[in-house]
Amino acid sequence: MFGNKEKNLEKIKDAETIIGGSIKVKGNFHGKGNIIVEGSLEGSLKTDASLLVGEKAKISANVLAKDAFVNGSITGNVKIEKDLFIGKTAKITGDISCEQVSIEKGAIINGNFIMSPASSDKGQERGSEKAPQAKK
Amino acid sequence: MHLYIYDDFLSKSRYNKVLSKIETRLTDLGLSGKIIRLNNLKNSDKAIKEEIKQGAKTIVAVGNDYTISKVLNVVMDNDLNYFSKDIVISFIPTSSSSLAESFGLINAQQACDVLLARRIKDVRLGKCLNNYFLSNIKILGNNTEILINKNYQITLLKNKSCYIINIPTKELSKKIPNIREKNQEKLFLFIENSNQDYSFFPADNIELKKQANISLIADHCITCQTPTEISLSEKRVRFIVGKNRAF
Incomplete structure (x- = not known):
């Protein structure tokens, strides 16, 4: 996934749901397609596909998705089935679980990381580790 | 005949x-x-x-x-x-x-x-209380609260235009290309603040509470009252369409 980051980002732009910057969503948001969040969301967020969290987005919810690109703020547990990309403007307060992760310098993460093994990939770093508590 | x-x-x-x-x-x-x-x-x-x-x-x-x-x-x-x-x-x-x-x-x-x-196209109709609509419902007003699928609520902090779309107009289909390819059997809530800032939600059911400062206009002509519930009807209509239709 990370090798084709640009391609994947382009694909997610054709999202099924877009929460714009001037929108506030409250409740249990469950989708099947790609979701882009640029505004604010409170409650829970779940999708069977990819999630893109914009720089100005504020999510106070437990998040469940297949893949995720996070550039904004998330307060809640983040459970990603496959790959998680955390951008330099991201701020995550909560536990994170995923199969693979990429973290840019500048991201703020407060919580535990649980890396679950990929079903097909072998020989990659696995296990559970404590995430950095301070700003990188 | x-x-x-x-x-x-x-x-x-x-x-x-x-x-x-x-x-x-x-x-x-x-x-x-x-x-x-x-x-x-x-x-x-x-x-x-x-x-x-x-x-x-x-x-x-x-x-x-x-x-x-x-x-x-x-x-x-x-x-x-x-x-x-x-x-x-x-x-x-x-x-x-x-x-x-x-x-x-x-x-x-x-x-x-x-x-x-x-050239006949089968169109599923939208329903707003007792009125059927073909194309869209425009929501006019500020601080509007919209409940979607009885699961989550959207508050419009500031908005330029807000539509519940069944069949897009030419203008809306330019803003949201391939809208019907995204999901065949859903309504879409489209909220535009500016060209760069817009929101888009597929929905089965949309509810608007009673609000004094809001009005709904279905198919550019019928005014609907709040509170109301908007969804896709089970009824379909066969419509004769041109080649350059927007859906």
Whole structure:
């Protein structure tokens, strides 16, 4: 996934749901397609596909998705089935679980990381580790 | 048999010319039929229903967005459930019309040709309380609260325009390309603040609470009251469309 980051980002732009910057969503948001969040969301967020969290987005919810690109703020547990990309403007307060992760310098993460093994990939770093508590 | 339903406003003399052109074109194309004028809505409803029961299969609304909306709501009446599955609806716009554009109808002359070509598209109707709508509902107001799928609530902090879309207008389909490819059996809530900032939600059910400062306009012509519930109806209509339709 990370090798084709640009391609994947382009694909997610054709999202099924877009929460714009001037929108506030409250409740249990469950989708099947790609979701882009640029505004604010409170409650829970779940999708069977990819999630893109914009720089100005504020999510106070437990998040469940297949893949995720996070550039904004998330307060809640983040459970990603496959790959998680955390951008330099991201701020995550909560536990994170995923199969693979990429973290840019500048991201703020407060919580535990649980890396679950990929079903097909072998020989990659696995296990559970404590995430950095301070700003990188 | 074709049944042409002329809106009330077409009785004004300034529409004589356009009506004459339409009638000449329809005669040339061999599409002549019976005409009903909507001068008294209650009697017209009865007359339209009677014609449908007696075998009219192609109902052509001649007028503007309001005409097609009125005709649609008569044809979809429960009295006609037995007959409505065989009915095909068409539209001849006598002036510029957003709904006509959605259906690929450019002007009255071209709409007559489209009627002859008989390209039929099955359209699932939207329902806002007791009104059926084809295209969209525009929501006007500030600090509007919208409940989607009974699961989550959206608050519009500031917004330029807000639509609940069943069939997009040409203008909306430019902003959200391939809208119907995204999800075939859903309504879409589209909120635009600026070109760069817009929101888009697929929805089965949309609820608006009673709010004093908000109004809803279905298909550019029918005003709906709040509180209301908007969803896709089980009813479908077969519509004659042009090549350049927006869906």
